[in-house]
Amino acid sequence: MKALCWHGKNDVRYDTVPDPAIEHPRDAIINVSSCAICGSDLHLYDHYMPGMSCGDVLGHEFMGEVMEVGSETKNLKVGDRVVVPFTIFCGECEQCQRGNYSVCERSNRNKSLADKVFGHGGAGLFGYSQLTGGYAGGQAEFVRVPFADTTHIKVPDTLTDEQVLFLGDIFPTGWQAAVQCDIQPTDTVVIWGAGPVGQFCVRSAVLLGAKQVVVIDNVPERLSMAAAGGAIPLNFAHESVLGRLQELTHGKGPEKCIDAVGLEAHATRSLDSVYDRVKQAMWLETDRAHVLREMIYVCRPAGILSIPGVYGGLVDKIPMGALMNKGLTVRTGQTHVNRWTDDLLRRIDEGQIDPSFVITHAVDLAQGPEMYQTFRDKQDGCVKVILKP
Numbered sequence: 001m002k003a004l005c006w007h008g009k010n011d012v013r014y015d016t017v018p019d020p021a022i023e024h025p026r027d028a029i030i031n032v033s034s035c036a037i038c039g040s041d042l043h044l045y046d047h048y049m050p051g052m053s054c055g056d057v058l059g060h061e062f063m064g065e066v067m068e069v070g071s072e073t074k075n076l077k078v079g080d081r082v083v084v085p086f087t088i089f090c091g092e093c094e095q096c097q098r099g100n101y102s103v104c105e106r107s108n109r110n111k112s113l114a115d116k117v118f119g120h121g122g123a124g125l126f127g128y129s130q131l132t133g134g135y136a137g138g139q140a141e142f143v144r145v146p147f148a149d150t151t152h153i154k155v156p157d158t159l160t161d162e163q164v165l166f167l168g169d170i171f172p173t174g175w176q177a178a179v180q181c182d183i184q185p186t187d188t189v190v191i192w193g194a195g196p197v198g199q200f201c202v203r204s205a206v207l208l209g210a211k212q213v214v215v216i217d218n219v220p221e222r223l224s225m226a227a228a229g230g231a232i233p234l235n236f237a238h239e240s241v242l243g244r245l246q247e248l249t250h251g252k253g254p255e256k257c258i259d260a261v262g263l264e265a266h267a268t269r270s271l272d273s274v275y276d277r278v279k280q281a282m283w284l285e286t287d288r289a290h291v292l293r294e295m296i297y298v299c300r301p302a303g304i305l306s307i308p309g310v311y312g313g314l315v316d317k318i319p320m321g322a323l324m325n326k327g328l329t330v331r332t333g334q335t336h337v338n339r340w341t342d343d344l345l346r347r348i349d350e351g352q353i354d355p356s357f358v359i360t361h362a363v364d365l366a367q368g369p370e371m372y373q374t375f376r377d378k379q380d381g382c383v384k385v386i387l388k389p
């Protein structure tokens with residue numbers, strides 16, 4: 001089959017690789033109809049994350065038709081149309097029982113390696129390095145889904161791929177980030193980053209009834225898209241973030257702050273071993289707390305900081321005194337995708353939101369390598385790329 005494969009820093013190729021096969025009775029094989037490139041894939045593209053090998057199939061946002069099921073995958077049948085959540089989860093462990101799917105205790109088959117590097121291992125993820133299980137991703141014609149009897153979202157034929165694809169990652173990620181803010185009708189919610197995740201944070205904060213939503217970025221097309229979704233745009237290249245936020249909140253600061261930026265694309269070196277990567281992260285992370293610092297300084301006392309943005313390694317220069325004395329609450333994590341599915345699918349079905357608004361580029365999978373660069377460099381008004389195998 002054809003797939004987008006990682007070959008090193010800034011080197012993604014459209015390769016021919018072996019077709020996946022059922023390896024476990026709970027597996028399914030999906031014939032991918034649509035997939036997308038996520039901001040998290042850029043961390044691999046820029047070689048921020050350790051544990052990638054040459055030829056690894058990328059991609060964790062995908063959907064399609066069930067082609068084959070293992071003998072224990074009773075609730076799926078050939079022909080079912082599914083979106084696949086980016087977090088693989090067993091549905092049975094203590095964390096899954098509590099709905100904490102992104103920290104499933106069983107789906108990361110390389111958990112002990114991840115435990116060593118991160119201090120704990122989260123769930124298995126598709127197309128995201130040996131540290132998250134080394135599972136082949138979905139920027140491909142076909143993909144094996146482990147624990148497929150739980151790791152799926154059935155979607156109705158009445159909705160298009162473009163309307164439901166993002167239920168697997170960026171829509172619930174923006175939603176969870178906003179829900180974690182406990183939004184009140186009097187709240188100002190500020191979102192750093194108007195990338196695809198930031199866009200869904202904006203729409204979610206509006207749907208959840210915030211008084212005022214502000215979005216910060218320096219990419220005009222992204223700010224305009226967020227403004228169309230109901231946010232006040234703030235271009236950090238042209239105006240003072242602190243000054244404008246003070247002005248918009250009568251000098252008090254916003255109650256709720258969301259970091260939808262995370263690791264930005266500034267990696268300069270590429271090292272081979274997992275441990276060297278973490279050391280490198282320690283070295284370069286000193287400059288990477290910019291958004292976190294800004295949020296801590298600007299947030300109103302007793303406010304909430306919600307951090308869907310992905311970080312790795314150690315991050316330095318966090319003003320702990322301000323965080324503590326202001327009594328701020330910090331909430332973060334990979335998204336527990338399936339926790340939000342029923343609610344979000346209903347909202348799409350009722351027309352409260354059409355997630356396809358975020359798509360700026362729809363191309364063949366073969367164009368994936370150039371699209372990684374377009375998306376990373378925010379060229380050509382790119383906000384979100386979907387690919388058709």
Ligand code: NAD
Binds near residue numbers: 195236261291307334
């Ligand atoms: P993206 O890279 O397209 O968007 C990031 C945006 O942040 C860009 O538009 C960039 O211009 C902007 N930015 C950079 N520096 C900034 C600053 N100082 N202030 C304000 N804006 C700034 O990525 P995305 O797809 O939107 O993803 C955003 C983050 O969310 C990434 O870190 C990604 O890994 C993470 N993510 C997390 C989860 C999760 O489960 N928690 C899921 C998906 C994505």
Ligand code: ZN
Binds near residue numbers: 039061086170
């Ligand atoms: Zn993602």
Ligand code: ZN
Binds near residue numbers: 093096105107
């Ligand atoms: Zn589990």
